[in-house]
Amino acid sequence: MRMGLAIDAACDLPQAFLQEHNVAVMPITIQVDDEVFMDNRNQVELHRFLDRKLGSRSHSAETIPCSVEDVQKLFLEKLVLENDCVFCLTITATRSAINEHVNKASFAVLKHYRDVREKNNMSGPFLMRVVDTRTLFAGSGPCIVEAARLIAAGEQPAAIRERLTHIANNSYGYMLPRDLYYLRARAKKKGDRSVGLVSAMLGSALDIKPLLRGYRGETGPVGKVRGFEHGAETLFNYTAQRVRTGLLVPAVCVSYGGELSELAKLPGYDGLRAACDETGVALMEAPMSITGMVNVGEGAVTLGFAAEEHVAEF
Incomplete structure (x- = not known):
C-alpha cells in the first residue's frame, strides 16, 4: 500500500524533511495591506515576506486557510493518484479552521476518488485519515516525524492512526x-x-x-x-x-x-x-x-x- 502525508502550512518542519518524505502542503493565503502571500512553506515566498519587512504591520493581516474546495482539488487531482492512503495532519482545531475544512473535504474525496482512479487505470480503495496534532507550529512537528517513520516502516493504517493519536495527545x-x-x-x-x-x-x-x-x-x-x-x-x-x-x-x-x-x-x-x-x-x-x-x-x-x-x- 502506498501511503503519503499532507500537512497544513502552519506546521513548522525543515524543507529538507518535507522533500525527503514527499509531504504535500496545504497552503494558507495571507494578505497584508495590498500584499498577498501564499504560505506553502516555500522559502522564496518566506524571504519575500521578510525582505518586505511586513512583520510590524501584519497584525492586521487576513489569513485564509486552505478551503474545503482547495483540499478536494489537491486530493482528487494529485494525492489519490499517487497514494492509496494519506494521513493529513493539522495544527490544533481550536486555533485554526483548516482541520474542519479537511474533514469536510474528506467526504467529497472519498465519494469521488473511484471515478478519478478508474480514469487513470487504477483500482482499489483509497483511505484518507485526518489527525489533529492538538498543538501549534513546531509543536506539530514530532507527530509528523512519527507519521513519516511509521509509513517508512510499513505499518498498517489502523496502527499508524492509533499511534499518532497517542503522540498528538502527548x-x-x-x-x-x-x-x-x-x-x-x-x-x-x-x-x-x-x-x-x-x-x-x-x-x-x-x-x-x-x-x-x-x-x-x-x-x-x-x-x-x-x-x-x-x-x-x-x-x-x-x-x-x-x-x-x-x-x-x-x-x-x-x-x-x-x-x-x-x-x-x-x-x-x-x-x-x-x-x-x-x-x-x-x-x-x-x-x-x-x-x-x-x-x-x-x-x-x-x-x-x-x-x-x-x-x-x-
Missing part, C-alpha cells in the same frame, strides 16, 4: 514571543482576549515575557521570564532536561520567526543541541511559517516535543 508546543503589544493586537483582531492591554503594558515596561504552551487543544501561559534571551535560555534548558528524561518521539522541533541563523545565537541553544546529540534525538530547525509570524510576531521562537504527561516547571 505533544507539547511552546512559544516565546518578542513583542507583547504585537501579540495583543493580533489576538484582539481575532477576538482572542487572552493577552490583555494591562498585561501587555506591564510586560513591555518590565520586559516580562510569557512562556506559552499549546497542549491538548488548549493554549495559555505556563511561566514568565524577564527578557527574551533569558526566556530562550530557560526554554532550551528545560527542553534539554526533558530530552534527557526521555521522549516518545526522538525529535525536538524548533522554529524561529526570522533568519534561521539567528536561532543558534540564542543562549542555551548549544546546551539543547548537546543534549540531543548525547541521546540520539534529532534537533530539527525550521523557519517559522508566514502564518506563524503573522499571528505571534517576527523573532518569536516555537518548540515542540512529545513526552509522557508531566507538569511544566519553569
Whole structure:
C-alpha cells in the first residue's frame, strides 16, 4: 500500500524533511495591506515576506486557510493518484479552521476518488485519515516525524492512526514571543482576549515575557521570564532536561520567526543541541511559517516535543 502525508502550512518542519518524505502542503493565503502571500512553506515566498519587512504591520493581516474546495482539488487531482492512503495532519482545531475544512473535504474525496482512479487505470480503495496534532507550529512537528517513520516502516493504517493519536495527545508546543503589544493586537483582531492591554503594558515596561504552551487543544501561559534571551535560555534548558528524561518521539522541533541563523545565537541553544546529540534525538530547525509570524510576531521562537504527561516547571 502506498501511503503519503499532507500537512497544513502552519506546521513548522525543515524543507529538507518535507522533500525527503514527499509531504504535500496545504497552503494558507495571507494578505497584508495590498500584499498577498501564499504560505506553502516555500522559502522564496518566506524571504519575500521578510525582505518586505511586513512583520510590524501584519497584525492586521487576513489569513485564509486552505478551503474545503482547495483540499478536494489537491486530493482528487494529485494525492489519490499517487497514494492509496494519506494521513493529513493539522495544527490544533481550536486555533485554526483548516482541520474542519479537511474533514469536510474528506467526504467529497472519498465519494469521488473511484471515478478519478478508474480514469487513470487504477483500482482499489483509497483511505484518507485526518489527525489533529492538538498543538501549534513546531509543536506539530514530532507527530509528523512519527507519521513519516511509521509509513517508512510499513505499518498498517489502523496502527499508524492509533499511534499518532497517542503522540498528538502527548505533544507539547511552546512559544516565546518578542513583542507583547504585537501579540495583543493580533489576538484582539481575532477576538482572542487572552493577552490583555494591562498585561501587555506591564510586560513591555518590565520586559516580562510569557512562556506559552499549546497542549491538548488548549493554549495559555505556563511561566514568565524577564527578557527574551533569558526566556530562550530557560526554554532550551528545560527542553534539554526533558530530552534527557526521555521522549516518545526522538525529535525536538524548533522554529524561529526570522533568519534561521539567528536561532543558534540564542543562549542555551548549544546546551539543547548537546543534549540531543548525547541521546540520539534529532534537533530539527525550521523557519517559522508566514502564518506563524503573522499571528505571534517576527523573532518569536516555537518548540515542540512529545513526552509522557508531566507538569511544566519553569
